[in-house]
Amino acid sequence: MKHKLYPIKFQPILKDKIWGGEKLKTLLNKTTKLTNVGESWEISDVEGDTSVITNGALQGKSLKELLNVYKAELLGDKNYKIFGNKFPLLIKFIDAKEDLSIQLHPNGELAAKRHNSFGKTEMWYVMQADEDANLIVGFNQEMTPEKYLKHLKDKTLTQILNFDKVKAGDTYFIEVGRVHAIGAGVMLAEIQQTSDITYRVYDWDRVDNQGNERELHNDLAIDAFNFEMEDDFRVDYKTDKNKSNEMVSCPYFTTSFLNVTEPILKLNTKDSFFIYICVEGEAMIETENASEFLKKGETILIPAGIETYKITATNAKLLEVYV
Numbered sequence: 303m304k305h306k307l308y309p310i311k312f313q314p315i316l317k318d319k320i321w322g323g324e325k326l327k328t329l330l331n332k333t334t335k336l337t338n339v340g341e342s343w344e345i346s347d348v349e350g351d352t353s354v355i356t357n358g359a360l361q362g363k364s365l366k367e368l369l370n371v372y373k374a375e376l377l378g379d380k381n382y383k384i385f386g387n388k389f390p391l392l393i394k395f396i397d398a399k400e401d402l403s404i405q406l407h408p409n410g411e412l413a414a415k416r417h418n419s420f421g422k423t424e425m426w427y428v429m430q431a432d433e434d435a436n437l438i439v440g441f442n443q444e445m446t447p448e449k450y451l452k453h454l455k456d457k458t459l460t461q462i463l464n465f466d467k468v469k470a471g472d473t474y475f476i477e478v479g480r481v482h483a484i485g486a487g488v489m490l491a492e493i494q495q496t497s498d499i500t501y502r503v504y505d506w507d508r509v510d511n512q513g514n515e516r517e518l519h520n521d522l523a524i525d526a527f528n529f530e531m532e533d534d535f536r537v538d539y540k541t542d543k544n545k546s547n548e549m550v551s552c553p554y555f556t557t558s559f560l561n562v563t564e565p566i567l568k569l570n571t572k573d574s575f576f577i578y579i580c581v582e583g584e585a586m587i588e589t590e591n592a593s594e595f596l597k598k599g600e601t602i603l604i605p606a607g608i609e610t611y612k613i614t615a616t617n618a619k620l621l622e623v624y625v
Contacts, residue, residue, distance in 0.1 A: 305359040307375060307605040308592035312353035312365065315343035320510060323399025325489045329430060330395060330599030341396050344601035345577065347389035348498050357594060365389055378574040378606035381625050390420075390625050391555055393577060393601055394492040395429070398484040403516065404438065404459060404504040407497070408526040409478040416522070417499050421478045424494030425537070425550045425557060427621055428472040429581050432487030439474055439482045440464045445529045454520065459504050464533070473537035475550050479528030480535065491579050493623055495554050501526055546622055558622045562615040569610050574624040576604040583618035587611055596620075 314332055319340025326332040326339045345365065346353050353365045360368065369389060374382035381390065407413075407422035414420075426437070442464040453459050463481065466472075468488060476482050481503070484490065501523035505516050539559055540547040544566050546558035560566075560578075562585055570576065578587065584597040587604070589611045596602050596618075604611060613620070 304371065306591055307372060307607050308358050308589060309587050309594040309608075309611070310355055310360065310368075310603045310605070311357045311594065311600065312345055312603070313356050315346055315351050315353065317341040317343065320508070320516070321398055321400040321402055321486075323397045325397040325399075325430065326395055326599075329489065332395075332599065338399065339397060340399075341394050342599075344393040344395065344579070345389070345603060346392050347496050348392060351498075358592065372605065372607070375607040376575060376605045378572070378625075380573050381575070381606070388496065390496055391577065391623065392494050392496045392498075393579060393623070394494070395489070395599065396484060396492055397489045398486055400486050400508075401506060402484045403502040403506070404463065404481060404483045405500050405502050406481050406523060406526055407476075407478050408499060408501065408522075412526055413497060413499050419499050420495045420497045422495050422497040422499055423478055423552060423554050424476045424492055425555075426474045426476065426484070427491045427493075427549075427581060428468050428470055428488060429491055430470055430489040431468045431472075434467065435487030436465045436467050436485040437474060437482070437488060438463050438465055438485065439476065439535045440480055440531065440533055447524060447527070447529060450527070450529070451524070454503065457507075466536075473539065473549055474535050475537055475552070476535065477528070477531070477552075479526060480531055481527070491581060491621060493555055493557055493579075493621070549621075555623055555625050560613070560618075560620040560622050562613055562618045562620060564616075565612055565614045567610065567612050570604070570606065570608065572624050573606065575606045577623040578602050578604070578613075579621040579623070581619050581621060583615060585613055585615035585618040585620060587613055
């Protein structure tokens with residue numbers, strides 16, 4: 303029997319990371335016995351890490367099963383023509399207790415050729431940052447492959463990287479080919495293409511409890527860099543109440559900021575699913591046949607087939623995403 307679609311919640315997939323901490327448990331109420339929780343994958347169709355539904359009539363079904371049955375009704379017609387039974391986005395919360403490795407992601411062409419994968423364009427929304435916490439994004443000077451490789455060889459890479467101090471609400475757009483790292487003390491929401499391909503170029507010389515360093519991917523990375531990129535990664539956006547304030551619009555996703563203080567009636571004119579990530583407060587999402595509560599640290603998927611819905615809150619901040 304094919305159930306009528308409704309706002310869907312998924313079981314977070316929690317990841318133990320060498321650099322992870324406690325904030326996803328203490329600030330976002332994620333339940334786990336893991337100690338170094340670095341990531342919570344909120345909606346994922348990555349092979350081996352497929353999200354499972356936790357609410358309503360479809361509880362226990364995976365995102366993959368959902369796609370196989372509902373197809374364009376879930377994704378939207380244009381998205382289904384492009385992606386078929388593959389969900390195009392991966393939504394995460396990340397807590398960096400320690401610095402992440404210096405890394406970058408390949409573009410779609412390289413990722414398809416080398417890994418049979420999408421590229422990994424992504425964006426970050428900082429939810430919490432300790433005092434003096436920073437992000438590394440891009441270089442602090444004009445860069446060439448030769449200059450970069452010399453600094454890599456001399457272990458002076460940090461001298462040429464751009465460090466930005468951050469606070470809650472700061473937003474960054476990380477295009478493929480751009481060097482980056484999340485700094486210690488930052489918790490953020492990440493919206494990205496469905497891909498788990500990362501090229502690690504430097505990992506602060508750290509070792510795991512067996513004394514092993516993590517694998518680096520410098521041979522692959524050198525071709526993946528875009529050394530010509532401009533410093534246009536910081537995202538300026540409005541925070542007008544009770545409307546969608548566009549933050550990032552790229553071929554892979556559009557994300558807006560919603561500051562909800564009174565009921566908003568949403569009409570889906572985009573031929574796409576919508577994702578809401580609650581980054582502050584709590585909200586209620588109501589459709590014709592269902593209502594679902596959304597609190598800070600939770601994510602919900604509105605299938606494309608749902609044409610109208612209402613968001614009610616007195617003080618909630620949401621990220622709204624569609625493709």
